[in-house]
Amino acid sequence: MQTQQNKDVTTVELSRRLLEAGLRPSVQRLAVLGDLCHHYDHPTVDTIYSRLQPQMPTLSKTTVYNTLRVLCDAGLVRSLNIEYANQRFDGHLEPHDHFICTCCGRVYDLPHNRTADLPSFEDLGLQVDREEISYYGFCRECRDKQAR
């Protein structure tokens, strides 16, 4: 669950997604987007950089930051807002929620816990584009560890 992978996303598909979003499919962009589509482990910028750098020795961390911003703006990637944590990213685009262990900080995917569509707050003058549901608590590992 945590280290779920999805190797099905080919470079061709990634390239198509970038082009569709009006972005040039550079090596770096393909690498960053690919990393997020192949690992659903909600990595930090640093994690992404560390995974890619060995294969791309000239890669700059600034590029990872820039690329992630571009990908987020294009909607190809989500950024998660997690208490007491660095920014984290998610290449998993189908609607789903997150569980954050307040003990170890790990992030788990959850099925989207919402029966209906996005609620409307038009009466308040608010146009809702996106919803983010996060649960906080203890994962099994941390509960077991604490029990001992």
Added chain:
Amino acid sequence: MQTQQNKDVTTVELSRRLLEAGLRPSVQRLAVLGDLCHHYDHPTVDTIYSRLQPQMPTLSKTTVYNTLRVLCDAGLVRSLNIEYANQRFDGHLEPHDHFICTCCGRVYDLPHNRTADLPSFEDLGLQVDREEISYYGFCRECRDKQAR
């Protein structure tokens, strides 16, 4: 809505809450907790500091940080996790959701959009303590501004 206030919370009441949480009701703690209970505007650390500093010239920003952490741990205050923003705080404790304008960054309170209690993820080994629902979009002001 945005600058909603609640002057009904007296110092005596704030003091009682602190003591009940096992915290000494120091001047600084009363001030920080009071600020968050009197303004429901989801301030940043800096905003809180700026509001209190004029009346408390010796107040240190470190104290504001320390105090907020202590208050959060005690459950007297919530911290919000908002995309592309500094940490923000909320002294409004009844369950409610938030709307964040992706244009101006303002945070609006919403009624809690959840019919049932916290869902259970026991089957996944996850013990849920807390839920956070955030909506992102455009507020009326920013929509109007963009329309022009």
Added chain:
DNA sequence: CTCTATTTTGTAACCATTACAACTTTAAAA
């Protein structure tokens, strides 16, 4: 092939947050 816009890179700066040690205040005991 040349030119120009786009993208990437590395360094330096920025700024929110935390570590730490000194100082102050408080509460309780003597």
Added chain:
DNA sequence: TTTTAAAGTTGTAATGGTTACAAAATAGAG
């Protein structure tokens, strides 16, 4: 009271994630 120890506050310095910026590299158009 006075003393004493614990709790709380303060300011400075360090940390570390993120961004600004300018130079270098790259890619697509003509």
